[in-house]
């Protein structure tokens with residue numbers, strides 16, 4: 265099991281492996297705390313320009329450093345999910361966006377930091393100037409038939425599905 269606790273975060277006892285419904289979880293023998301390991305939700309926004317080109321950012325950090333992705337990021341605990349998509353786009357590209365609806369939802373299993381669920385919205389640029397942020401090495405629009413190397417399996421699936429829906 266990934267990221268398994270060794271000690272109970274509530275009472276400090278050593279946790280033990282326990283099976284519930286065929287799934288192995290860490291369980292505290294003293295206070296009955298059970299560690300449920302769940303995917304972390306992330307949000308992003310898909311932007312296509314008037315020529316049908318997709319907005320991508322180049323990852324400046326691992327994992328997939330140097331590969332390109334649709335702008336997205338983790339949701340803060342008290343943050344509304346659309347606000348995450350807007351904030352991440354602003355941080356990574358300098359652009360303001362108006363969210364228009366959901367484009368795709370995908371599970372991602374190849375992030376070494378942990379499994380995630382990416383909620384990808386559709387959006388239209390409403391302001392700002394394109395400029396790569398601190399988390400992004402570069403940012404730009406790419407034609408769907410001439411894309412750079414894309415990071416994350418779920419992002420490659422989303423882009424492949426997008427290409428199929430257009431062609």
Ligand SMILES: [Zn+2]
Nearest residue numbers: 272275292295
């Ligand atoms: Zn405990």
